[in-house]
Every structure is written in C-alpha cells, then in structure tokens.
C-alpha cells in the first residue's frame with residue numbers, strides 16, 4: 001500500500017526512541033499531531049535545504065544522541081552536497097527524505113527531480129554506507145526499527161503520496177521557546 | 189600576520205570547540221595547524237550555507253564553533269546566515285577571507301569580491317571587524333571574545 005506522509009510519520013513516531021527529531025516543511029504541520037516531545041525541533045523558520053547540516057551539528061555536539069532529520073525531496077535536491085558532508089563526518093544522523101515529488105507547502109508544484117531522482121543511489125554514491133528505501137507502509141513499518149538504530153549516518157528514502165493545495169504550516173512554538181526546550185532536554 | 193599555529197592557539201584559548209570550513213588559498217594555509225596535534229575538530233563542508241547551519245546545530249547543542257570561509261562563500265550563504273542569525277538568533281562567528289582586498293585598496297584589482305563584502309554584511313546586519321597586516325591573532329581573539337560576551341553574532345574579515 002502506498003504511504004501518506006502522515007502514515008509514514010506515525011511509524012516514525014513509534015520508532016524514534018529518544019532520538020531528536022528535526023522536522024521541516026510539511027512535516028512541521030503533521031508532526032505535532034503525532035508527538036510532543038521536548039526532543040522535537042520544528043526547523044521553521046528555516047533556510048531551505050539546510051536541515052541536514054543543522055542535524056549533523058547537533059549530533060556532533062551530542063555524540064551519545066541520535067538525530068533524525070525529516071527532510072523534503074525539494075530541500076534535499078537543494079543541498080545534495082550535504083550527503084557527502086554527512087558521509088565525511090560519522091555521527092548518529094538518520095536522514096529521512098520524504099519524497100512526495102512536490103514542493104508541497106507552496107501548493108504542490110513539481111520539483112526538477114520529480115519521479116526521476118533515485119535518492120538511495122545518490123546517497124550511496126555520496127559515500128553513505130547505510131541506505132534504506134521504502135515505498136510501502138508495510139515495508140517501512142517492518143524496517144523502521146532497524147533503520148533508526150545503530151551507527152549513522154543513515155539515509156532513509158520514503159516514497160509518499162503528494163498532497164496538492166497545502167498551505168505553509170505554522171511551527172507549534174516560537175523559535176526561542178523551542179531552542180530553550182531542546183537545550184534543556186539535551187542537558188538532562 | 190595570521191599564520192595557522194597562532195590563529196588556532198588563539199581560538200583554542202577562547203574556548204572554540206570546532207572549526208567548520210570551506211577555505212580559500214590564504215585560509216587554507218591553516219589546515220596543517222588545524223589538523224595537527226594541537227588542532228581543533230575540523231568539519232569540512234561542501235557549501236558555505238552548510239557551514240553556517242552545521243555551526244548552528246553545534247551551537248544548539250552547546251558547542252562553540254567558528255565558521256571559516258571566503259567572501260565568495262559569504263555571498264553564497266545569505267539565506268543560511270539570515271536564518272541562523274536573525275531567526276534562530278544564535279551567536280554565529282564567521283572568519284571571512286576577503287579576496288583581493290589589498291590590490292583593491294591600491295586600485296589595481298578587477299575583482300568584485302572586495303567591493304561587495306562589507307555592503308553585504310551591512311545588509312545582513314552582521315557587525316564585523318576588518319583585520320589586515322597590522323593585526324594579529326590577538327585581535328581576532330579579542331573580536332571573538334567581545335561578540336561572545338555580548339551574545340551576538342559577528343564576523344571578522346581577513347584582508348587578502
């Protein structure tokens with residue numbers, strides 16, 4: 001069965017353990033319905049394409065802690081070099097590429113790579129050793145626990161259904177409050 | 189003079205924990221000192237906006253990184269800089285090499301880099317200090333300490 005992004009994120013919520021979860025774009029709107037952990041960080045307002053860097057920095061600052069990054073395919077295409085950077089700096093980063101083939105939060109325009117880019121192959125070619133691709137909910141449900149544990153970097157490519165007509169979501173909290181909450185949780 | 193060993197020693201003395209960089213030929217001469225026995229953890233990135241957001245993640249996690257890039261990379265990194273300094277309000281510290289600064293001062297350069305570096309920093313409302321041959325790593329450390337004491341972002345421009 002093809003996945004909706006909400007279903008994909010619900011599976012992630014079951015398996016995230018005590019990893020930090022950095023969400024971007026449409027995931028920022030969906031995630032608070034599934035999780036309200038102080039280890040959640042809605043990267044909004046963001047610099048598009050830069051969540052992998054932010055997640056890498058967090059993971060390097062806290063080597064005992066995993067960091068999951070939920071990145072859109074549009075954001076990923078904007079910064080493919082970040083895959084090479086992740087490969088060069090071993091850290092427990094789990095980069096999820098939610099591939100809906102669209103710029104969803106701007107209404108649903110196709111990206112230049114829609115339906116064409118093999119993100120798993122790109123990640124491998126950039127030097128990432130642990131790469132997973134899931135295009136059904138069943139497969140993601142079965143593989144999530146293993147994919148989200150063990151040493152990073154890990155790239156997880158999830159094919160999900162695109163939604164048209166969406167609006168830019170609002171983050172659940174103001175940025176200053178999010179930062180304070182995350183720092184307190186990381187210090188525990 | 190900004191030789192690698194003195195720069196690295198000064199930054200370590202300031203409590204800097206990581207260097208995130210994409211060097212140019214002048215800043216690149218610091219590599220041996222950075223990776224040597226008295227160096228600092230060096231994070232090599234593919235583009236400068238990425239350097240700024242890796243540094244942001246490190247700062248969110250309580251570390252004290254410094255970003256080292258050329259002015260060309262500063263031009264590339266605008267959106268990341270805007271986001272980290274003005275949305276996340278993190279005390280980002282940049283060391284930016286200004287290509288062709290000396291020849292530009294003499295009116296002998298056709299390079300547009302030195303023309304735009306300071307106006308760009310002013311546009312992004314990032315306070316900066318320009319350091320040239322008359323300055324030393326102690327001046328760099330002073331700029332860093334001052335920015336940290338005031339919990340604000342800042343840049344140091346290194347004339348090249």
Ligand SMILES: Cc1ncc(C[n+]2csc(CCOP(=O)(O)OP(=O)(O)O)c2C)c(N)n1
Pocket residue numbers: 024025026027047048071072073074075076100102103104105106267
């Ligand atoms: C540098 C930059 N270019 C363009 C935009 C406009 N923009 C905002 S969100 C977005 C689409 C994001 O797409 P994706 O990362 O795939 O996430 P999705 O919306 O599909 O969840 C775009 C193009 C932007 N914010 N920044």
